[in-house]
Amino acid sequence: xxxxxxxxxxDIMQVTKFGLLAGLALGALVAATPAQAQVTLKVWSIxxxxxxxxxxxxxxxxxxxxxxxxxxxxxIPFDEIVNETLRAFAxxxxxxxxxxxxxxxxxxxxxGAMLDITDRVANSEIVGKAQYFDGPLNSVTWDGKLYxxxxxxxxxxxxxNKDLFAKAGITEPPSTxxxxxxxxxxxxxxxxxxxxxxxxxxxxxxxxxxxLPIIQMSGGGSNKVNTEGAAAVxxxxxxxxxxxxxxxxxxxxxxxxxxxxxxxxxxxxxxxxPWEIDRMVEDAKFDxxxxxxxxxxxxxxxxxxxxxxxxxxxxxxxxxxxxFRLLEYFVDQEDRIFADFGNLPARxxxxxxxxxxxxxxxxxxxxxxxxxxAQPRGPHPEWQKISKAIYDxxxxxLTGQMSSxxxxxxxxATIDGIYNQ
Amino acid sequence: xxxxxxxxxxxxxxxxxxxxxxxxxxxLAGAPLVYNVLMSFxxxxxxxxxxxxxxxVGFDNYVAVVRQPEFWLVTRNTLIFVFGSMTGxxxxxxxxxxxxxxxxxxxxxxxxxxxxxxxxxxxxxxxxWSLILAGDYGVLNVILRSLGIxxxxxxxxxxxxxxxxxxVIANIWLGLAFNMLLLSVGLAAIPRDLYEAxxxxxxxxxxxxxxxxxxxxxxxIGAVLSLGLIGTLQQFDLFPALTEGGPANTSNVAGxxxxxxxxxxxxxxxxxxxxxxxxxxxxxxxxxYVRSTRHEVRG
Amino acid sequence: MTRTYTPWFLLAVALGLAAIYLFPVYWMYVxxxxxxxxxxSNPPTFWPADPNIGVFGDVWARRAMPTYLWNSVVxxxxxxxxTVVLGTGCxxxxxxYRNVWIDIGLFCVLMLQVLPASVMVTPLFVGFNQIGxxxxxxxxxxxxxxxxxxxxxxxxxxxxxxxxxxELEESALVDGNSRVGAxxxxxxxxxxxxxxxxxxxxxxxxxxxxxxxxxxIQSPVLQPASxxxxxxxxxxxxxxxxxxxxxxxxxxxxLAIFVILQRRIVAGLTSGALK
Numbered sequence: 001x002x003x004x005x006x007x008x009x010x011d012i013m014q015v016t017k018f019g020l021l022a023g024l025a026l027g028a029l030v031a032a033t034p035a036q037a038q039v040t041l042k043v044w045s046i047x048x049x050x051x052x053x054x055x056x057x058x059x060x061x062x063x064x065x066x067x068x069x070x071x072x073x074x075x076i077p078f079d080e081i082v083n084e085t086l087r088a089f090a091x092x093x094x095x096x097x098x099x100x101x102x103x104x105x106x107x108x109x110x111x112g113a114m115l116d117i118t119d120r121v122a123n124s125e126i127v128g129k130a131q132y133f134d135g136p137l138n139s140v141t142w143d144g145k146l147y148x149x150x151x152x153x154x155x156x157x158x159x160x161n162k163d164l165f166a167k168a169g170i171t172e173p174p175s176t177x178x179x180x181x182x183x184x185x186x187x188x189x190x191x192x193x194x195x196x197x198x199x200x201x202x203x204x205x206x207x208x209x210x211x212l213p214i215i216q217m218s219g220g221g222s223n224k225v226n227t228e229g230a231a232a233v234x235x236x237x238x239x240x241x242x243x244x245x246x247x248x249x250x251x252x253x254x255x256x257x258x259x260x261x262x263x264x265x266x267x268x269x270x271x272x273x274p275w276e277i278d279r280m281v282e283d284a285k286f287d288x289x290x291x292x293x294x295x296x297x298x299x300x301x302x303x304x305x306x307x308x309x310x311x312x313x314x315x316x317x318x319x320x321x322x323x324f325r326l327l328e329y330f331v332d333q334e335d336r337i338f339a340d341f342g343n344l345p346a347r348x349x350x351x352x353x354x355x356x357x358x359x360x361x362x363x364x365x366x367x368x369x370x371x372x373x374a375q376p377r378g379p380h381p382e383w384q385k386i387s388k389a390i391y392d393x394x395x396x397x398l399t400g401q402m403s404s405x406x407x408x409x410x411x412x413a414t415i416d417g418i419y420n421q
Numbered sequence: 422x423x424x425x426x427x428x429x430x431x432x433x434x435x436x437x438x439x440x441x442x443x444x445x446x447x448x449l450a451g452a453p454l455v456y457n458v459l460m461s462f463x464x465x466x467x468x469x470x471x472x473x474x475x476x477x478v479g480f481d482n483y484v485a486v487v488r489q490p491e492f493w494l495v496t497r498n499t500l501i502f503v504f505g506s507m508t509g510x511x512x513x514x515x516x517x518x519x520x521x522x523x524x525x526x527x528x529x530x531x532x533x534x535x536x537x538x539x540x541x542x543x544x545x546x547x548x549x550w551s552l553i554l555a556g557d558y559g560v561l562n563v564i565l566r567s568l569g570i571x572x573x574x575x576x577x578x579x580x581x582x583x584x585x586x587x588x589v590i591a592n593i594w595l596g597l598a599f600n601m602l603l604l605s606v607g608l609a610a611i612p613r614d615l616y617e618a619x620x621x622x623x624x625x626x627x628x629x630x631x632x633x634x635x636x637x638x639x640x641x642i643g644a645v646l647s648l649g650l651i652g653t654l655q656q657f658d659l660f661p662a663l664t665e666g667g668p669a670n671t672s673n674v675a676g677x678x679x680x681x682x683x684x685x686x687x688x689x690x691x692x693x694x695x696x697x698x699x700x701x702x703x704x705x706x707x708x709x710y711v712r713s714t715r716h717e718v719r720g
Numbered sequence: 721m722t723r724t725y726t727p728w729f730l731l732a733v734a735l736g737l738a739a740i741y742l743f744p745v746y747w748m749y750v751x752x753x754x755x756x757x758x759x760x761s762n763p764p765t766f767w768p769a770d771p772n773i774g775v776f777g778d779v780w781a782r783r784a785m786p787t788y789l790w791n792s793v794v795x796x797x798x799x800x801x802x803t804v805v806l807g808t809g810c811x812x813x814x815x816x817y818r819n820v821w822i823d824i825g826l827f828c829v830l831m832l833q834v835l836p837a838s839v840m841v842t843p844l845f846v847g848f849n850q851i852g853x854x855x856x857x858x859x860x861x862x863x864x865x866x867x868x869x870x871x872x873x874x875x876x877x878x879x880x881x882x883x884x885x886x887e888l889e890e891s892a893l894v895d896g897n898s899r900v901g902a903x904x905x906x907x908x909x910x911x912x913x914x915x916x917x918x919x920x921x922x923x924x925x926x927x928x929x930x931x932x933x934x935x936x937i938q939s940p941v942l943q944p945a946s947x948x949x950x951x952x953x954x955x956x957x958x959x960x961x962x963x964x965x966x967x968x969x970x971x972x973x974x975l976a977i978f979v980i981l982q983r984r985i986v987a988g989l990t991s992g993a994l995k
Contacts, residue, residue, distance in 0.1 A: 049951035050959070051782070074938055077950040079661075083684050084935065087842060090470035091849040107687060111467060193557065193762040203667025249556040251579035251668040256957045260760035266557065275957060283757040384686045392491070395669035399581045410490065434899050435816070438809030439825055442870065445806055449844070449867035450832040456843035457835060471846045517737070525727035531734045533982025535741055539921065540974045542928035542946055545967040548960070549744045552751060558762040560747065594744060602921075603876070610883055640882075644875050647830060651871075655836040658930075680838045689842075696839045703834040710830060710875075711823045 039322045040070045044085065045099035045309070048075040054151065054330070054341050055099055062329045069322050082107070089113060089314070096317040097326060099151055102139040103205070103387070105310045106379035109140070109147035115313040115320055117327075118146040126328040135306040136346035139376040148312030149327065150346035152337055155304045155374040156210060156273045157366055158294065159259070159280070162287040164194065164268040173269075173291035177214075177233050180269070180294050184245040187268035196245040198267035200255040201237070201398055205384075207391035208377065209305045210255070210271055215390075216303035216375050217296050222386055223419050225393070226408040229296045234397045234404035241398060251395060273307060274344060274367045277360050290363040292370050306374040308346060344371070382418050389414040460693035470689065482694040491670040491678075498585050499654075499674040503702070505586065506653045509593035511645065514600025519634075521601075522608050532605065539598040547662025550591035554578055554663065578664050584672035591659050596652060600645055607641025608634070643713020650706040654699055675699050748971075752776070752964035759960050775965040782962075783948050784940070785969060791858065792927050792944035792970075798862035799869055799926035804919050806866075807873040812907065814874065815881035833871040837931040840864070845935055857937040864932045869922050876921075880914025881907070920981065924974060945970045 047053025056073050063071040074095070076084050082104050088094045100108070108114050121127050127149065129137065136150035158180075160173045168187050174180035184196025200206045215221065218229025240246040247267075250258060255272045262270035263283040270276075271293070280288065293304050311330060313323045335350050337343045344352070344367070352368065354361055377383060393411035397404040456473065461482050463475040486492060521532040538546070553561050556576035565571045577587035611634065619629050635642075654676055660666060666673030666681065673681070675695055683692025751759055753771040779785070810829070814822055844864050845854075853860045884907055892902040908915075930946040937943045949966055952959040 050962075075940070075951075077934070077947075078953060079950065080934060082687070086467050086470060086687070087845050087935065089467060090472075091846055092471075093849065093854070107467075113467065195557075201668075203665040203669070207667075247557050248576035248579045251576075252584075252664050253555075254958060257760065260757055261557065261762070264558075264757040264761040266760065266762045279756060279957075283755065382686075385688070388681075388686060391667075392669050395667055399579075399668050399671075401581060401669055401671075414490070434903070435813045439813045442806040442810035442874070443825070443828060445802075446829065446832045446867055446870060449863055450835070450840070452847060453840040453843035454832065454835055456846075457839060470842065471849070520730075520737075521734070523730055525730035525734070527731055527734065529983055531731075531738050533979065534738050536978065536982060537742065537745055537975060540924045540927070540978060541745070541971060542930065542949070542967070544930065544946065544949055545748065545963075545971065546744070548963055548967070549748050549751070552759065552960070553744060553747060558760050558764050560764045560766070563763055594741075597741070606876075606879065610879075641879070644879065648872060648875060651830070651833055657836055657838055676836055680836070683839065683842075692839065696835055700834050703831065707827050707830040711827050714823075714826065 038068055038070050039319045040072060041097065041319060041323055041326055042072045042074065042095035043097045043326070044074050044076055044081065044095040046076060046078045046081055047099075048073070049077055052341075054337055054343060057340070058330050058333055059326075061333075062326055069326070071326065089316070092316070094314045094316055096319060096323045097311060097313055099309050099311050102136065102150075102306060102308055102310050103377040103379070103383045105139055105148060105312065106142060106383060107381050108312065108314075109142040109379075110381040113315055114147040115315045115317065115323075116145050116147060117149075117313060117324065120324050121146055121149070124324075124328060127331045131347040131349050133346055133348060133371060133374070135371075135374045135376050136308060136310070139306070139379050140310050140312065142379065148310045149331060151309040151311050151330070152343035153306065153308035153346035153371060153374070154273045154275060154344055155306060155367060155370050156213070156255075156271055156293060157304070157370045158291045159262060159270045159272060159276070159363075160289055160291060161262070161265070161268045161284075162289055164265075164286070168268075173289070174294050175291075176298055176300070177236050177294050177296060181236050181240060181245070184240055184269065185243065188243075188245045190244065193266050195247050195261070195267045197240060197269040197271075198246060198253075198258045198261050199237075199250055199271040200253055200258045201250045201391070201394055202252055202254055203391055203395060204254075205387055205391075206254050207394055208387040209307065211390060211394045212377055213293060213303040213305050213375070214296075217301050219301065221375075222378050222380060222383075223415060224412070225390060225415060226405065226412040228405075231397075231404040231408055233296060234394065234408070238398050238400065238404070242400075251398060273305075274364065275342075277363050278342065281357055281360055288359065290366040292366060292373075302373040304370050304374045306376045308344070344368075380418070385418055386415050389418075457693045458697055460690055461697045463690060465689040465693075467687070478690075482690045483698075486691055486694045486698070491673065494670050495673050495675060495678050498670075498672060499676075501585050502589060502592070502656075502674045503650065503653050505589040506592040506596065506656075507646065507649050509589065510596040510600045510649060513593065514597055514645075515604050517597070517601045518604035518608055519630075521605065532601075535601055536598045538595050539602070541595070543595065543656075543658025544662065546591065546595050547659045550587075550594070550659070551578070551662045554587050554590070579668055581668055581671040584664050584668060585674075588659050588663055588672055588674075591663060592653065592656055595656075595659070596649060599652070600649065603641060603645045603648075604638070607638045607645075610641075611637045640713050643710050647706040647710035647713075651703055654702060745971075745975075748964050749968055752961055752968050754961065756961060772961075775961050776969060779962050779965045780969065783951075783966065785945070785948075785966075787941055788943060788945040788948045789970070789973075791942055792929075792946070795858060795861055795865065795929060795933065795944050796923045796926040798858070799865045799929070800919050800923040802862065802866035803869045803873045803922050804915065807870050808877055808908075808915055810870075811874045811877035812881050812903065812911075815878045829871045829874050833868070837864075837868060841931055841935050844932070848936065854936065857939070858942055860936050861929065861932045864936070865926055865929045869926055873918050873922050876918045877911070877915055880911045880918070883914075884910045917984070924978070927974060 043055060043059045045055035048056030056075060059071045059073040082100065085094065085098055121129060132150055136153050140146060140148035140150060158173060164187055170183055170186060174183045180197065187196040188194065200210050214233045215225050215227060215230045218227040220227040220230060241248055259270045259272040259276050261267045263280055265286060295302055311327055313320060313327060317323050334345045337345055338352050352364055380386060389411040393407040396402040396407040459473065462477060462479065464478050465475055469475045517535060521528050553559055554577040556562065556574050556579060562574045575583060577583050615633050616629055619633055657676055657680060660677040664672040666677050679692045679695035682688045682695060750768060752775055753773060754768045755770060755772065758765060758769060814825055848854050848860045889902050889907055892906045928946050929944065933944050934947045934950065949963065952963045
C-alpha cells in the first residue's frame with residue numbers, strides 16, 4: 001500500500017523521537033552507545049499465556065537478533081483475542097502482527113483490516129504460497145488476495161482403544177459412520193461404565209468443528225448444510241445417544257473433557273485431534289491408535305476439520321516492511337514448531353521428526369494424512385453466525401427437538417440469510 | 422461564602438455528598454448505558470465500534486432480535502432463570518438466616534462459613550459445578566443415586582429439560598451468601614421485645630413470623646430482591662463454564678445471549694439491543710426496591 | 721428431646737448444612753490434586769487415588785502468582801477506597817430524608833447498575849482511550865469496578881445509617897455542632913462497624929474482578945489473579961488441575977481472612993450500630 005510522503009515523514013519523526021528516547025535510555029546505562037533508529041512492532045497472539053509458545057518465543061528471538069527492531073509481545077487468552085483486537089482496532093491501538101484462529105480471520109481480511117501481502121509473498125525468498133496445504137491457505141485468502149499466512153494447523157480423527165476393541169472381537173477401526181455405530185453398540189458396557197464412543201457436540205465452535213466435516217463429506221459446505229447425507233449421520237449420532245452408546249453429555253462437553261473420558265477408559269472411541277496425544281501418552285493405561293474420520297459410505301468422500309491459527313499484518317501498521325520481515329522470520333522457523341511446541345506445520349514440505357514414542361509417531365502419521373482432507377470453515381466474515389446456526393441445528397436434532405432434516409433446513413434458512421445479505 | 426454557609430447548613434453538604442457519588446456513577450455507568458442505548462438504534466461494525474454517531478436504523482435491530490428463532494426460548498429461559506434462582510436463593514437464604522438467628526453454640530462461626538460463595542470467583546464456581554453436574558462422572562448423580570432419589574443418571578447440562586435448571590442450581594449456591602447475609606442483618610434489627618410481647622399474648626412461632634418478622638423485614642426484603650434480580654440478570658460466568666446456553670439454546674438467557682451476540686457473533690448492535698431490553702426488568706426491580714423503602718422504620 | 725439438648729441438636733444440624741454447602745469448595749481442592757484423567761473417571765472418586773500435591777508448587781512457579789495476587793490486592797484496595805469515600809456520604813444522605821428526591825436518587829443508583837460489566841467494557845474502553853486513561857490501566861479498572869460496586873455498598877450502608885438513632889444527631893446539632901461536624905463526630909463513628917464490614921465485603925468481591933481487568937490491563941505484570949486464571953483455557957484444552965489449583969491458591973488466603981474475620985463481619989452487620 002502506498003502511504004504517501006506525509007505518513008513517511010511522520011514515521012521518520014516518530015522513529016527519531018523513539019530513537020532519541022531509546023538512545024537516552026541506553027546512553028544512561030551504557031556510556032557511549034550510539035543512538036540508533038528503532039522500530040517497535042506489536043505482536044499479539046494466544047501463545048505464552050500458559051507455557052512458552054511459537055509467537056512469544058520467536059518474537060523474543062527476533063527482538064534479540066535485530067538491533068533496529070523492538071518487538072513488544074502480548075499474550076491474550078484464546079477467548080479474548082478477537083474482541084481485544086476489534087476494540088483496539090476501533091480505537092487505533094491495534095497491533096502490527098496478530099494471530100487468529102483460522103475461521104476468525106475472514107472477519108478482518110474481508111473488511112480490509114489486514115494488509116494485502118500477495119506481492120510481498122510473491123517477491124519473498126523465504127515465503128512461498130506453494131508450500132502450504134490448500135485448506136489453511138484458503139482461510140487467509142479473500143477475494144483472490146493473500147492477507148496472511150498459516151501459523152500451524154490441526155485436524156480431527158478417530159482415537160480407538162485397541163484393548164477394548166480386542167475384547168469385543170473387532171479387528172479394524174470403523175471406516176463408515178454405520179460401522180462406527182455397530183462397533184459402538186458392541187463396545188458399550190454399562191456395567192463397567194464404558195460408552196462405545198465419545199465426541200463433542202457442544203453449543204459452540206467445537207460442536208461445529210466436529211460436525212461440519214460430516215456436512216462436507218455429504219457434498220455440502222459452509223453455505224449448504226441441509227444435505228441428505230448430513231441428516232443421515234445426525235440420525236446415527238442421535239441413535240448413539242438414545243441407545244446409550246454415547247453419553248448424553250457429548251452435548252455439553254468440550255473436546256478436551258470428552259476425550260478425558262476416553263483416556264480414563266470410560267469410552268472406547270473418541271473423536272478429537274493431535275493436541276490430545278501428549279496427554280493420552282501419559283494418562284491412557286491401554287493400547288490405542290488413531291484412524292481417519294469415518295465416511296458416509298464405504299470409499300465415500302473424505303473430509304475433516306481444519307483447525308489451527310493464522311498470522312496476519314494489520315492494515316494500519318506503520319511499519320509494513322519490518323512487520324513482513326518478522327513474518328518471514330516466523331515462517332523461516334517453521335521447521336521447529338513441532339519439535340519445540342508440538343504444533344503441526346501447515347505445509348507438506350516439512351518432515352515431522354520421529355519422537356521415538358511409537359504410539360505418538362503412528363498417530364501423527366494418521367493425522368498428517370487426515371490433514372490432506374481438512375477443509376476450512378468458511379471463510380466468511382460472519383462465520384460465527386453460520387457456526388451458531390450449524391451447532392444449534394446439530395443440538396436440536398440430537399436432543400430430538402426437531403427431526404434432523406428440519407433442523408438442518410432451519411439452519412439453511414439462517415445461513416442463506418447471511419450469504420445473501 | 423454563601424456556598425460555604427450552605428455547606429455548613431446542611432443542604433449543600435447533603436447535595437455535595439450525593440452529587441459526588443451520582444456524578445461518578447453517571448460518568449462511569451451512565452455514559453456506557455447511553456452508548457448501548459444509542460448503539461441499539463444504529464448500524465455498527467468493527468470500524469465504528471469506537472464512534473458515537475453511526476448510521477441510524479430505527480427499530481430494525483429490535484425487530485431483528487425478536488425475529489431470531491431463539492428469541493422466545495431465551496425469554497422463557499430468562500424468566501425461569503430469574504425466578505428460579507431468586508426463589509431458591511431467597512427461600513434458602515431466609516431459612517438459613519432464621520436458623521442461624523437461634524441461639525446455639527457456634528452459630529455465628531458456622532454462619533460465617535456460609536459466606537464462602539461470596540468470595541469465590543464466578544469463573545471458578547462455574548468450573549466446579551461443571552464437574553459436579555456432569556452426567557457420567559458428576560458427583561451429584563452419584564450422591565442422588567446412593568440416596569435412592571434417582572434411578573438413572575440425570576444429564577443436568579445436556580438434557581433440554583434440565584439444562585436451565587443446572588445453571589439455576591449453581592446460581593442458587595453462588596447467591597446464597599448474599600441473601601443470607603442481608604436477611605440476617607434485617608432479622609437482627611428487629612427489636613427483641615416485640616417477640617416477647619407477642620409470646621406473652623400467646624402467639625405461636627408461625628404467627629410471630631407472619632405478624633412481626635415479615636412486616637419488619639419489608640425494606641430488607643425489598644433490597645435483597647431488587648439487588649438479587651440485578652445480580653441474577655447480570656450473571657454471566659456460569660454459562661460459558663456449564664452449557665454455553667445449550668443444548669440448542671435451552672439454557673440461554675438474555676444476559677448470556679447479549680454477550681454471545683456481541684462478543685462471539687460480533688453483532689454488536691443486536692447485543693446492545695438485548696441488553697437494553699433487559700433494562701425493562703431492572704426498571705421493575707428498582708421500582709420494587711424504592712417502594713419497599715417507604716415502609717422503613719428509623720432506629 | 722429436652723430443652724437442654726436443643727442447642728446441641730441445632731449445632732449438629734448447622735454442621736450438616738455447612739458440610740453440604742461447602743461441598744463444592746471441597747471438590748475444588750480434591751480436583752486440583754487428582755490426575756488429569758481421574759477427574760473424568762466414572763464413578764468419581766471422593767478422595768484422590770494418588771494425590772499430586774506438587775501441582776500447587778508447579779502452578780505457583782509457572783504463573784507469576786505473587787505479582788498477580790499483589791495486583792488483585794491493589795485493585796481491590798482502590799475499588800474499596802473509592803466506594804467507601806463516595807458511597808458512605810451518599811448512603812448517609814439517602815438514609816436521612818424521606819421524600820421524592822431521595823426516591824429518585826435511590827432509583828438512579830440502582831438503574832445505573834443495570835448493564836452487565838461485559839456490555840459496559842467496550843464503551844468504557846473507548847472512553848478511557850479518549851482521555852488517555854488506558855496508560856494507567858489499573859487506575860482505569862479501579863474506577864470502572866468502583867462504579868459497579870457502588871450501588872451494593874450504598875444500599876447496605878444506607879441500612880446501617882437507618883439504624884443510627886436520629887435523636888443523637890439532632891442533639892449534637894442543638895449543642896452547636898454544624899451538620900458537617902455532627903456527621904463526622906457523631907454519625908460516622910456510630911455507623912463505623914457497618915461501614916467497615918461493607919468495605920470488607922466490597923474488597924472481597926473486587927478481589928475477583930475479571931471482566932474489566934482482562935480488557936483494560938494489557939501488561940501481564942499489572943494484571944490481577946483472576947485474569948491469570950483464564951490462561952488455562954486453551955483453544956482445545958482445559959487444564960482442570962491447574963485451574964483448580966490456581967483457584968485454590970487464589971481463594972484460600974481470602975477464605976482464611978474470612979474465617980478469621982467472619983465473626984466480626986457478621987456481628988458488625990447484624991448487631992446494627994447501637995440498639
